Amino acid sequence: MLRLNLSRTTSAHLLRQASHLAIGFGSQTGTAMTFAAELSKEAAVHAHTASLVAANDLVPLNSLPPDAVLVLICASCGEGEPTDNARELMAHLEATSSSLDGRQFAVFGLGNSAAYPERFNVVAKALHTRLVELGGEPLTPLGLGDDAGLNGHWIDDDFDAWKDSLWTALKTTSQPPTKPDAARAPGVVIATHASDAGRAAREQYHAHIEHCRANFPVSLTHPALLKTSCNIELHAPNSQRSARHIELDASATPLRYATGDHVGIIPRNCSAKVARVLDMLQLDPHQFISVPATRNPAHAAIVHGELVEVPTAVASIFEAHKDLTGPPSAAVLASLAELAADPGEAAVLADRAAAARTHATLDGSEYRPSLADVITDAPSLAGRLALEKLLDIAPPMKARFYSIASAAEASPTQIDLTVSVLRYGLCSNYLAGLEPGSVVRAFARDSGFRLPSDPTLPVMLIGAGAGVAPLRAFWRARQMLRARGAALGPAHLYLGCDRRGVDDLYADDIAAALSDGALTTATIAAQHEPSPSGAVFVQDYLRQGDHAARVRDLVAAGGSIYVCGRETTLGVGTKAAFTDLLGNQVFDAFVRSGRFAQDVFA
Template identity: 30%
Template sequence: MTPDVLASASAIILLLSLAALTLLRVLSSGKDTTHKVRSDGEDKGDVDGHELKLVILYGTQTGTSERFAKEVEEEVRQRYGKAVRVQTSDLEAVTSDRAEDVLLEGSMGDARVLHVFLQSTYGDGEPTDASSEFVYWARDLADDGRMPDLFKAITYCVFGLGNSSYEHYNAAAKLVDKSLHALGASRLLELHLGDDDCTLEDDFQGWREALWNAMETRYGICAEDNLSSGGEARSYHVSTASKQDAVAAERLESEAMSKRPISSLTSQFSPYAASIVLAKELHSKASERSCVHVEFDISGTGISYQHGDHLGVFAENMFPVVQRAAASLKLPLDHSFTLSMPDDAPASLTQPFPTPCTLRTALSRYADLLNPPRKIALAALASVATDASEKARLEHLSSTAGKHEYASYITDPSRSLIEVLEAFPSAVPSLGLFFGAVSPRLAPRFYSISSSPLVDPDVITATVAVVRGDTPTGRLHEGVASTYLSRFVSSNNAHGEEKVKPEMRTERVPIFVRSSTFKLPSDPSVPIVMIGPGTGYAPFRGFIQERSALAKSGKLLGPAHLFFGCRDESKDHIYQAEMTDAVASKTLSSMNVAYSRATSDRKLYVQDKLMSAAKVIYDIMKGKVGGNEGSIYVCGDAKGMARDVHRALHSILMSEGEYAAHEAEEIVKRLADNGRYHKDVW
């Protein structure tokens, strides 16, 4: 081989191994999926001489409590140095067969061990998927009541992450706290709750300060001198790359993601880049809003899914947003670079996204630019601001004292990171600092799959309401993923002429399937009630397709009642023809639609429709129809609709069965416990 050929071959090998490596890296949050408990002792050797061992355990769905846990870990190291040994772990690793050992390990005798839980709540007041085994294990052991002293040797505290606009505010954290207490463990601190509706950052900061005080008082440890805010330490190492290398690496990355997955499962950490084969608007021209139907091609991939599962989608920021971010960073869009972990990387610094790449790609795919920045981002910006007044203001906004200003300037008006960068032009972070500390990773969005593989296993469909509205700062907020997906809709497909906008046809969208328990009863003859207004109808479209396919294969179908709601029949009754066909073919027994804005009279919602069909619902709940198996399904808005539907079910039990309120609650709870009342709410 000539030296030239050798050089090209080694360049190709380098790029291929780079692509393989980067594929293995985490696309979104950099989360480690290996469940390994990373501990200070393991990393740095002997733990003798530590005065206290801190075990931090987190239960997360979208990464916030993991990030917080790592920030606590970092701050503990910084504040207390060798006096405290820290170990941080995902509660996913604390399975029921290991939980007792994990909690009791090192806690006996006069050992000084503190367990710190950061627990998020998800779904409808449930623990996060990965922590549910631990949470329910602790609950069941506590409910059992036979071991009130099991954890007598344990000291703990819990910080909850939730959102007060949900009915079951911080329910999972409350359950962890209560269960451990009932099992004899003592609280170092009372339960602290963080509210993601408005004050999560401050709640977390307040809890951390309470934690340091309590630890110092209880264990006699002292903070070291010269503490820094920490934000500036979270930075990647950056090296400049040639544009040619960046473009080649990006191409390899995309190609690798579009290859068939080796297994039938894809995950957030190994998404499949799918083509979109159909994107169409579901609202009529008269509607002032938009909702799009999107079909992803999974043919030949081996990816499998079931009705009711969720689809994860990695979207991209729109080009004007990317341009504004690049302008704030004072770099051209084709600037090409490589990110790597510094040797002394702090715990909260996630693995970098695949590089080399251009700034345009990095800002499009990986940067969360439209959410309000966290305090730690403001601290990082303050560390590089060259204008004294900008620096002082950023420092204040990121401090405990700046709590009210942070709320009024950042949280309340939903001021985006882009707006903040533009408001503080002297704070120009390096790319390492920007991607490490200022901009969080752009998270995947989830969609309830609106198709059934029994009808077409080669396609997964999503039904996406396009988020668009003005913010108090005068910004037009266009939701990242919903806007991105709506860009595939051709303006020329009123009669199906163009299935996808021509310029988007070659675009590949990274997706993955997340399984869910929101499933039809295994026996199709069992009666069901489906309640899903707006895009809450999505999984029920899949259910109806599934039932239709089952009927065609000779299965006997039980009654199925659909409760759907939208504003106006002429504007946003999505999939109306399909629903009507389903009634005609008896796949649906009834279709009950509430049009909330059809008339100027009182607004009508799905819960009103439920009340009108009270007898049907009552008979299914009480087993008068379908024995004790009939199931109720609710999908859509968790904050308002699911709560109102829950109340309507109560009212039905009270009016039709003359139950007292507490009896009605008990019946609904039993339905849920017995797997007959399911919610897929967000």
């Protein structure tokens, strides 16, 4: 059970003199947990106390101190499901009839309006509605964080606005304390350990971790350790893109999945990058430290199944548990600017902080330097950015999710990934560099992306780039059914790419599936090679001739359509094409029937 802080102490005089915030997070990748930890740390600045736990650990709610303010920060995952660490709370609220007797509460949700507009923040909305039904009193309007990044607006902006409204609602009647200097505020409280004692403690704890992995469900907090068995490039050598086909062996773990699921990967920072940061800051990478939970009420003491309370080498903590590769927030940059001894470096950091507040960059490019690069570009931080402060400002490592490209029917203990390698992507570059035998921390997540239970019904599979991953899983599942003698309905594949023969992924797999009848047709839309009819993108083909007739016939026959790719291009484009072909009413009814499924990303 994930507990970041078990303290639930509260003042005898809560009212408006000071409040105790019982903060619960529902987090799948770590963003909601990061927001919750940020809120917990700020509570003291506003003269309040706080406890921080996974949302499930708040059950039953009547066990909370009677005057505690309930604060929930919960993400919606998949097509609107609660995260694993919020499911129990959701079920408890649905089943209970116990009144909240006016308990004050606030809810902030994390969602993506572009990926699933009709299911946007459905978990937070349900929580807020149910708490009101049970007699709770909302302190603030429901906060709806949107990670779509539309029109330069980001989820951090939504959280900051909601957080400000919460502090305003909780403002004390007494004079608020002066806000401490953020840069020089104390960081986490650590304890140091002799190397021998630290190694002995780690060996004992590793045995405990192995016990947990064998006896607890695989999850973000208890990930399985998968071995890399294959890692190859999918694009031709003359391509300007890179995508890797990676196979992970789960046979020695309890991790299992269903065809169409996602896998969460917890990456690691490059060891050379970590060494560079620690060296510049004059921090000993081999020093064993621990972070006692009882002395750090606002910090995560358990991350990804590894207790930081157990003595751990500094380098190991920053390689596995802290994200040094992502761009730092405006608040972190401002703190670094105040710490820098060199006026020129301080000015650059302050300018970066100002740009980060509007999600811009200093040079107008898309590149935002990583936290590691920002630190190493400011040598005057050496001796001033202490280990305790670095542990405080570096965000926790978040999981990244990928659609599984293998079929559980064919290989239940092997997980295939199709990974587009992004220039500055932490996880994609981490995965691209895996050697055979390398161990990866991973867990599966139900995506709700499923083939029809009746394999004789027609299906249409639409993807672009690495969006081919779950579609490959689908046609491989159909190959297994065909091999077992099952009757199959037609399956029509549409894939977008840059150039045929160069960027069309899994061409040999597709040819084999066409040959054995798992696929009926395959249409490749090459962006740089328009068809004679002028079609460039998948949605262009869908509007034309036989393809348009195929769409109408499939819908009339009770078939299903599956789309996987970028929402802002493929997702929007295919929806527009289907609306044009079928009309608004027919397409809306088709979506409501559950026969139109998307696995899209922003």
